[in-house]
Amino acid sequence: MTATGAVARIAGVRHRYGKLLALDTISLDLPAGCMVGLIGPDGVGKSTLLGLIAGAKASQRGGLEVLGGDMTDRRHRRAVCPRIAYMPQGLGKNLYPDLSVRENIDFFGRLFGHGRAERRQRVRDLLDSTGLAPFADRPARKLSGGMRQKLGLCCSLVHDPDLLILDEPTTGVDPLSRRQFWELIDRIRARRPGMSVIVATAYMEEAERFDWLVAMNAGAVLAAGTPATLKSTTGTSTIEEAFIALLPDEVRRGHRSLRIPPRTRYDHETVIVARDLTRRFDDFTAVDHVSFDIERGEIFGFVGSNGCGKTTTMKMLTGLLPASEGTASLFGKPIATDGMQSRMRVGYMSQSFSLYTELTVRQNLELHSRLFHLPRLKAAARIADLIERFGLSAHVDQLASDVPLGIRQRLSLAVAVVHEPDLLILDEPTSGVDPLARDAFWEILIDLSRNAGVTIFVSTHFMNEAARCDRLSLMDAGRVLATGTPQSLVEARHAVSLEEAFVSYLSEAGGHAERRDWTVVSARDPARKNRGGSAYFSLRRLLAYTIRESLELIRDPIRLAFALGGTAFLMLIFGFGITTDVNSFTFAALDRDGSFESRAYLGELRGSPYFVEQPALRDAAEVQDRLKSGAVAATIEIPPGFGRDLRRGRPTEVGVWIDGAMPFRAETIRGYIAGAHSQFLADRSIRGHGSGGLAASAADVSVRFRYNQDFDSVYAMVPGLFALQLALIPAILMALAVVREKELGSIVNLYVTPVTRLEFLLGKQIPYVVVAMLNAAIMFLMAIFLFKVPLKGSFPTLLAGTLTYVVTTTAYGLVISAFTRTQIAALFGTAIMTVLPATMFAGMLTPVSSLTGFGAVLGRFFPMTYYLPISVGTFTKGLGLTDLYGHLLALVAFVPVLILLGLVLMRSQEK
Amino acid sequence: MRSLSTIFWLATKELRSFLRDWVLLLLMIYSFSLAIIAQAQSNAQELNNASLGVVDNDRSELSRRIAGAFLPPYFKRAEPVEERDVDHLMNTGRYTFVLDIPSHFERDVLSGRRPQMQVAVDATAMVQAGIGSGYAQQIISNEVADFVSHTAQTPPSPANLAVRIAFNPNVSTAWFTSVMGIVNNVTMLGIILVGAAVVREREHGTMDHLLVMPVSPFEIAMAKILGNALVITVAVGLSLTLVVRQLLAIPIAGSVPLFMCGVVLYLFFATSVGVFLATIARTMPQLGLLFILVSVPLQLLSGGNTPIESMPPWLGAIMQASPSTHFVSFAQAILYRGAGFEVVWLKFVEVACMGAVFLGLGLLRYRSVAAKGG
Incomplete structure (x- = not known):
């Protein structure tokens, strides 16, 4: 790298986001060893260009060489990535707000493979030189804007980069901090003259101090050169004027210097x-x-x-x-x-141009005029007037989200003044x-x-x-x-x-307590030996993410409470609430006989714990009424002459109506009543009342409920819930953790630092595996002590199965996170893709062996299908590894497959 | 009057925003059509396709007839297994039922020695084990009786049991799960659509904007409730008539308009809960987490999935107060049993009251939280 060459060569680069063209065939060489400024308003493509140079965005068309190599070449990108530092737009967007200042810098140090002693040294140097030392333990989110920018700079400089890319580093920072920030940059450059700096800014007055400028508008370069050249070619005295002069004529038309007439005094009202x-x-x-x-x-x-x-x-x-x-x-x-x-x-316009972006310009105006109750005619006139005055006529029927920022701002003001x-x-x-x-x-x-x-x-x-x-x-x-x-x-x-x-x-x-004399960054240009560690896998980088994720989790009480308490809460509710035992259901009798036999018959039901008798029915008409209102689940009608017929051996028939609204309950009730009926007949025949042996007694059919003699659903349901909860919640937390980085922007660290996708994913997964195991421990204790479901089988098998299982369920969350972009989508995506297979097709209610068609396929590819037999097997069936190793192996096979899938779906660069 | 006009215009805005979000629209169409059909076909509440093994130590005419009597759709064809494999096969869940027919079974039956045969049931497969063991007993008894009556003269059973199932004669799962699917969707969407609409408005800064206009929190909340409830009501109506009645050909006993009245009242409750949750959650993910903790129990414990009678009394009592329970109960009463207004009016009133309580709570918290949002 030479100080005179170009740090970046851009040849015909074009970049679009859907329909929007962000960069329109730009060709440009950026000189090395100096401070290059990109100037222009928001949305002209500055950030896109910087993202491309930093390697955060994948280039779409055109050639891009940075630090002497092709950025589309993966190997070159990996090789130069430790030499580039990128600070994205937005105050501290690549920082972690819940981590302290020191922890943030430490995290970046780990990503670049620095050992403990080296990190400590560097962190101290950086904190001293930026004046952040007194705030080393303050969480990043509690820093002021200026301090946050300095911390961002520390994190960027931790690895002595050759190219520093700063995207609007001072937007929204007070002038003093801004000035200090630039002084700091100057000192760093004085110490490391070989370093190139590329900066984007919206403050034209800042641009005066840069060595070389690129003026951009609407995805194109207007001019490039030193500030002096730009001013002299346009014949203006400031960069702001020069920029306006460089704009195309049709944009500039109608612009004139602003004149402010004196104010009318209203008697000091x-x-x-x-x-x-x-x-x-x-x-x-x-x-x-x-x-x-x-x-x-x-x-x-x-x-x-x-x-x-x-x-x-x-x-x-x-x-x-x-x-x-x-x-x-x-x-x-x-x-x-x-x-x-x-x-x-009062008219109010809040910071974010609070418009309904899903409404058109006209609809926005109309809605607000309605809300202020302008009379219809007056409203129409007022809206027409505003559209005219604010120059909105070309956009009236466009969605507010589709119009340029400047138009949106004017609409926002129009909306604020609609009621005068x-x-x-x-x-x-x-x-x-x-x-x-x-x-x-x-x-x-x-x-x-x-x-x-x-x-x-x-x-x-x-x-x-x-x-x-x-x-x-x-x-x-x-x-x-x-x-x-x-x-x-x-x-x-x-x-x-x-x-x-x-x-x-x-x-x-003096409110800025961090203000003090800057010492120079003691950037001992170190022997560049272990920059970033191995290119392919480094345990240190992986652990950097693990440590960071754990710290964040511990400091987000709501997420942590949900992660640990949520399962316990749902387990409690479902463990007691979901049961397939049908008991104490209601019935009413219509005894038209009133004989000894009919009372004995009903006695069979009354003596059973499954039945609760309601007031007797008066007549047949009442049967339908009582069923209709849901007051009883079944009615039993004993015909007149029941006892007499029975004694004489004449056929007679007991009529039963069962409420079929809930099929499962109806089936179970039918079974119970049939059982009671046979019992009644059997009792009679044993007591010798029966006329002739009953056919059913030709053989005894005994039902043996294995594993669960009392057939109490809690013994199947609790281990089932165990499996269900470990499928749902770890997957959701995992998916949210990855998508959160996407939504908040810190994912950019994956794109521009040496960390690989595998390290990123595994590093983030570890804390959630631990959380899931804690969940499992809580639920295990609840199962044993609260629900009194003992573990009859092998604990080591359950432990091994559970560990493998939570690794697969968190990996399942990783896969989902790879293709969702917002947290709410990740949440619902995971819920939808977990709850249905988990409750329907993994064997919770219907055994997997009974499934057919699509459900069976879905079940086969869902990890819970293989864990449920392990959970139920060890808890209730009293099994060990000899019976369950097949399921365990199947679970193990999921791990590499899911992680590989996550890797393939995850992008290593932004689009 | 002014208030009504404000609510009307804000609700119009809600509708417009909803219709613009086609991803949401697609999801909603999916959940009221394909998802309902999938649930109707799940057979989760029936004995269906149960796996069955037979240890036949008798190898007689009777034992073959017993094994052959287990028929689809209730059971899969019986597969012969060896005595020594039974434990492992049941341990791994290969078979839910195993018949064990002892040697000399047929001979003993015919000679009146009342031999014993056993049905081993995997009691961890709760639904199938419960229903299936009864079926299995019945099938075997019938088969034995039939066999005996052909070979020897025995009198028919003196007392018959005539069981009729009201409202759903074939005890078809589809009848039940399809309507419960709709009921669950109403709970879920009612809470999430309104909750997300409020949080989104706060995250986008438009909430502040509304609050500085002459618009009261009550009007904002009512507009959201009305706009979204209208969308869901339409979806329920279409789903019930097109999907459930036409496509799945499930007969509806009662009055659909009466049911729709109930849906509207229940939506008032669900959407009010949405407003309330949105005042507790600060961000979308928090709303999502809260939503799961609230709506999943509301859904699963409402009696639409498992019977309320079987819950422990304390939980049953809590759930009896829950509008979701009332909703499930009047949905079943109206749609299956054809109950009229005189049967369900009290439940309607209770649901409306709970809705008012949550709306009140939500409004109390509204302004203070809206302010903190910035």
């Missing part, structure tokens, strides 16, 4: 008054004694980093959140959480929107404020937007640092820009 507003969440104070007044027609800005309390303050003003302390009033009235009156006067509110509360309305769309949006805001007298309360983390407000408050860590006009704030700190003024306020506040 105050719209919002906040005094010492405070909001605490548990032990965390999100908003700390915030006070301000906002006048009518004013554009008031809230400026600060993500998580500094802007959103929480706005939610308190809208009445969404009650304040813990302090007061606030709107239009002179205190805020009530259910004040319908004030809601008619006097006050607009806008929470970061412009994040992720390109500079042109941002300007167009502000034009509308200014129009509303100046011409319609609407008060606007807006939050932002863009400094140039803050400068457009009439007045603003600088916020940090829940507190307001300063309030005033942009001009006065700049002057008060003797600063040249608003950003500098803010940095100065932040430094003074």
Whole structure:
């Protein structure tokens, strides 16, 4: 690798997601050994390009060489992967929020094959140099945005990469942290001059400090070169202006520099008054004694980093959140959480452009006009006007999810003003929107404020937007640092820009306790011997995932409680509730005879524990009524002359009606009554009342219930539930654990670090196998002590079978997780694919030997089919390995097959 | 009036969102059609295809006739086995029933010595063992009696037992499982559709949006309940008439409109539970976990799968209070037994009351939780 060559050569790269073309045939060489910046708004293909270079995404078309080799070549990718560090977009997306700072870095160290001593050394160096050392034991989710970015950087630098790829590392971070972040990068580069850095950013002012820039728009490269070249070729003085100048004409048309007319004063009429507003969440104070007044027609800005309390303050003003302390009033009235009156006067736009994306643009507008009860005619006029004013006419019948971000943002505002509110509360309305769309949006805001007298309360983390407000408050860590006009704030700190003024306020506040002098990363360029360990299998990387997954599981009380308590709860309920014993069912008799014999006959039933007699029937008509209402399950009618006929040996007939609504119950009742009937006749013949021997007594047919003499269903049901629960819950937990990484984004670590799919899957599986075995232990104890189902057979066989079984059921979850993408789909997919075969086709109710057709096939490929005989066999049949080894071997055979299937289905790169 | 209009428009929105999600739509169509048919054909509650082995030490005319009397669909053809293999074969579950016919069985029967023969039953196969042992006894007794009556003169049995099964003369599983399948779907979908709709709205941030408009939590909840309940009601109606009546040709004794009234009331309960659970769960996976812990017991213990009479009294008492139990019970009463309004009205009232309780609980928690969502 030379410092003068190209770190990445991109030749005709094209990338599409379904119908959407993200990159349109890009060809470009990125110079090595310097800092390359990709600039442009959201959704122009910056992240896609970075993902391709990092090897996180599989390239679709075109050639891509990174660090001197072809990235489509698997071997090259494996070889360079330990030399690349990739920090995806989104604050700490590749981090694990439940792990502490130290544990996060440690995890990445393990992935790159560092030993214990080396890891300890590196973690200390990194923590010291980034100033995170005092927070080493704090969970990542409790870090501020700036700290999280630094932690992400630590994790990326843990293996001394040659290429560092940062995707929007500073979005949403306060200006001071942002500045510190770039200083840190500069120092690292000073220490390791050979390292190439590729950065994407939406902050144009940051781009000024990069060595080389690529301006992108709509999947294409607008221009590339040094910042100075870009500015001089476009004849502009800032990168932001240069970028706008580079945009195609039709995009730029209609854009003009924003002018803000002076504000009309409405006699200092105050719209919002906040005094010492405070909001605490548990032990965390999100908003700390915030006070301000906002006048009518004013554009008031809230400026600060993500998580500094802007959103929480706005939610308190809208009445969404009650304040813990302090007061606030709107239009002179205190805020009530259910004040319908004030809601008619307020328009609110939340951070995420809360639209119904499954409705069209027009349907969204119509729905909101209905909810504000605009009269039909007025609503139609208003909607037509808004569509016109906000430039939505080209998109009226498109789904809100299909329109570009800038349009969606304007629609969001249109929806917020559909009822002509006097006050607009806008929470970061412009994040992720390109500079042109941002300007167009502000034009509308200014129009509303100046011409319609609407008060606007807006939050932002863009400094140039803050400068457009009439007045603003600088916020940090829940507190307001300063309030005033942009001009006065700049002057008060003797600063040249608003950003500098803010940095100065932040430094003074000293809220950032991690702030201290940066020491230089002591990156001793180490002998590159054990980078990443073996390319194919490393126990250390596997254990990295095991340790991490276990830590996460232990720290997620809800999942853990479900994992351990869920089985016990369901076992308790089902163990008692699901039974195939039919007893104490109800019957009613209609005795038309009333003789000694008829009473003896009914006595057979009354003496049985299976029957509970209900009041006698009066007549035949009542039979159907009682059955219909479900009051009795069976009726017995003894004909007149029953006793006499019996004594004379004349044929007579007892009539029985059984409720057939539940077939199984009906069959069982039929069996019981038939038994009682024969018993009655047998008793008679023994006592010598019978006329002639009964045919049935020509032979004695005895039924021997094996394994379970009393034929009590608990002895079959509890071992069955044992098998069922171990099929359902471990599979669900396992599938969720993998899909969770997909949904939250940390799956990217699988794509860009040396960890292999096998290590990833097995590493994650181990904790769930342990959890499943704990579940098995709990259920085992419940079976023995609560349900009194003793283990009659071999414990080692049960143990070996159970262990193999939970390995297969967790692997089953892995297979399902490989093709589902959302957690809810994984949950239902697993439930559907487990519950039906487990309850119907694995032998729980119907023996496998009786199954035919599709069910039999389904059962054959379901592990529980082979475990159920082991569970029932050892518990109730008293068996050991000699009888069960066949089933055990079948279970063992599932393990490699399922894991292989999971490996094949799992992707090693994103599409 | 204003409130009604708000609810109406929000419910329209719910319907529109539902119809856009074609994956969900497909899943729902599947669960009300193919899944119902599969369950109807499962035979899980009958004696069907039971495996049978015969140890024939007699090798006589009678022993062959006994073995030959076990017929499909109840039993598979009897297979001869050796005495010494019986334990292993039953241990591994190869046979659920094994007939053991002793030597000289026929001779002893004919000479009136009342020989004994044994049916060994794998009592861990609960459903088959219970029903099948009775069948087996009956079959053997009939066969022996028949054999004896042909060779010797014995009088017929003096007292007959005429058993008739009401409402389902052939005791067909399909009748039962198909309707119970629909009932289970209603519980499951009612809870999950509304629960997921609320959580999704919170995860997408649109809940905040609604709460700052002049819309009350009651109106939001009612709109979700109405929108989704309408979809499920339509699905139940179609499934009952097209799948159960037409395709599976299962006769329905009672009034379908009356049953649909019950479905609507029960959906009010299920969807209210959905709203309530959505206020407890913070995220979709948590909702999913809660859903399993709540809906699976509601379903399995409602009496639609195993009889309530057989539960321990404490659990039976709890389940007697559960609307799912009432639902199963009035579904059976109306659809199979043709019960009218006068029989089921009390159960309707109870279901509606429980629904109101959960809706109330859900609304109490609604705002506080909606606020925490951010």
